[in-house]
Amino acid sequence: MYRFAPLILFIVTLILSACGSPAPASTVPTTESGPVEAVVTTVGIMSTLEPTTASTSIPTVAPTLEPTTEASVLQAYKTLVLLKGTVVMIEDALEQPAPQGAEGLGQALGQTIATGAFIKVIGEALDEPPSSSVFAEAWEQGRAAHSELSALYKKRLDKEIDSEAFATQLTPISAKIDTAIDTAEIAMSAAYGFDIGEMHQRREQALQQMRDSLQASPTPKP
Numbered sequence: 001m002y003r004f005a006p007l008i009l010f011i012v013t014l015i016l017s018a019c020g021s022p023a024p025a026s027t028v029p030t031t032e033s034g035p036v037e038a039v040v041t042t043v044g045i046m047s048t049l050e051p052t053t054a055s056t057s058i059p060t061v062a063p064t065l066e067p068t069t070e071a072s073v074l075q076a077y078k079t080l081v082l083l084k085g086t087v088v089m090i091e092d093a094l095e096q097p098a099p100q101g102a103e104g105l106g107q108a109l110g111q112t113i114a115t116g117a118f119i120k121v122i123g124e125a126l127d128e129p130p131s132s133s134v135f136a137e138a139w140e141q142g143r144a145a146h147s148e149l150s151a152l153y154k155k156r157l158d159k160e161i162d163s164e165a166f167a168t169q170l171t172p173i174s175a176k177i178d179t180a181i182d183t184a185e186i187a188m189s190a191a192y193g194f195d196i197g198e199m200h201q202r203r204e205q206a207l208q209q210m211r212d213s214l215q216a217s218p219t220p221k222p
Contacts, residue, residue, distance in 0.1 A: 072131035077181075077185075083149075083180075084203075087170065088210050088211055088214070089114075090153070091167075091170070093115070119153060137183050141180035141183055142180040181203065
């Protein structure tokens with residue numbers, strides 16, 4: 001269970017960043033492998049994206065768009081990518097064998113707490129208005145998918161469905177999250193000049209590295 005404690009601490013960091021207040025560097029945990037590294041890697045890769053025209057304040061292409069900053073736009077985008085990251089965490093856990101013994105049960109409890117906390121944090125971020133109105137459609141899609149994910153995860157925790165049914169019902173929710181991210185990328189490209197191909201590539205790279213990090217540190221099956 002204790003190896004998930006740093007992830008919960010990192011979730012607190014995400015809350016602070018989602019609210020617009022950067023967390024002190026000392027609050028970001030480090031680990032050699034596992035869920036924390038996976039999430040940190042995802043955030044780091046997405047942070048390197050830039051609009052095709054470099055600027056400290058992203059230019060708007062229509063008078064109806066409110067001025068915003070590159071950092072705030074990327075923060076909104078990362079929220080949606082991290083929503084997909086939550087699915088990656090769950091999918092990885094589903095591939096693991098059932099926990100055995102006291103240690104396995106302890107790890108399963110830790111994984112459950114960490115995943116539940118992560119779902120909660122992403123939901124709180126999505127409850128806030130997006131940093132730019134260009135995210136309006138993607139944000140609503142993300143909120144709807146998150147609501148379904150949260151409800152499905154609760155059903156599994158309450159043992160209303162088994163792992164097989166859980167995995168089956170997770171698939172269309174994951175696809176809806178992909179759609180929300182696709183919508184965000186199209187909007188970012190049209191409004192701010194981000195390259196869709198690069199965004200998609202960075203997104204897939206980040207999520208794959210997250211999968212690789214999680215597989216290097218197996219978690220018990222939910």
